[in-house]
Amino acid sequence: MMYKELLDEAFLAMEDAYAPYSKYKVGACVLCKDGRTFRGVNIENASYGATNCGERTAVFAAYAYGYRKDDIEALAIVTNGHRVGAPCGICRQVLSELLNQDTPIILSNGKETITTNINELLPFQFSGEDLG
Secondary structure, X not given: XXXXXXXXXXXXXXXXXXXXXXXXXXXXXXXXXXXXXEEEEOEOOOOHHHOEOHHHHHHHHHHHOOOOHHHEEEEEEEEOOOOOXXXXXXXXHHHHHHOOOOOOEEEEOOOOEEEEOHHHHOOOOOOHHHHO
16 A cells, blocks of 8 residues: 555544544644654534644644645545545645645545545635635
C-alpha cells in the first residue's frame, strides 16, 4: 500500500480525536517533502460550527511551522466510519488553497483505501484568482 507509514500515523492520531457528540473520529497526517509529519484530529464542540476537522488541523499545523503547499508531499485522512470518509465542503475549499492540485490525498477507514487529489474532490474551485 502506498504511503502505509503515513496512514499508520493518521490512525494513531485518530485515537486522540475529540468526538463526544458524533462518535465519528477522524485522524489526519501531513507528510512534508523533508520527512516531517504533522498530525491532526477532529475536535468537536457542542456548537457544531465551532468544530474543526482533522485534515484542517493537520494542514494548519504544518502551515503554523512555516511549511507551504510546495513543501507538502501527501495528506492522509482516516476515519472510524463504515465507509471511507472524504473531506467536507469547508475542508475541500481550504485544501484547494493550501495544497497543490495534484498532491496525493489518501483516504481510508482501515478496510478500504482511496488515493485522490483536490482536483478530483473539488472541480471548479473558487480561489484567490476569483477575487480579482
